[in-house]
Amino acid sequence: MDAMKPVSGSCPYCGGGMRTSAMSCPSCNVEIRGRFRESLFLQLSDSEQQFLESFLLADFSIKELANRTGMGYQAIRTRLDKLIETYQGLRNSEDQKKRILDRVAQGEISATEGARLIRGLDHGRS
Known part of the structure; x- marks a missing residue:
């Protein structure tokens, strides 16, 4: 059996x-x-995924994660707030893409314009 490599949401080249x-x-x-x-x-970074996994394994308890990692409460809270903000941004981007595709399907904008708008969303995230 081939060794499994971790999946990353980011291109290793660009x-x-x-x-x-x-x-x-x-x-x-x-x-x-x-x-x-x-x-x-x-689509979260490797470090964001690892932090989320650690938080999950600590029963979603900041106090337990602090005990396991030695990180302070405020450092964990700051990372958690940043992770939540990043995830909400990804969700908003997906919602915007759906709205753009709906506009293309309804003939409000051309497919070319829709693709341009979606590329703009993707580049804004990178």
């Missing part, structure tokens, strides 16, 4: 956002390619 374009079944080797909806959590 830092842009990575997208899932293929999936495979290890049991029968079937592969599918296409565009897949991804969890917003995968």
Whole structure:
């Protein structure tokens, strides 16, 4: 069995956002390619994902996380607030993309204009 590598939401070459374009079944080797909806959590940085995992394993308790890591309450609270802000930004971006696609589907704007607007959202995040 191949060693599993961790998934990162960032391109190792340019830092842009990575997208899932293929999936495979290890049991029968079937592969599918296409565009897949991804969890917003995968778009968090590696350090944000690790912090979120640590917080989860500490039963979502700042006090318990402080005991496990030696970090102070305020440092944890600051990181948690930043993580929440980042996640909300990702959600807002996804909502904006859906609204743009709806406008294209309704003929309010062209597909070219919609693509330009979506690229602008993606570049604003990078």
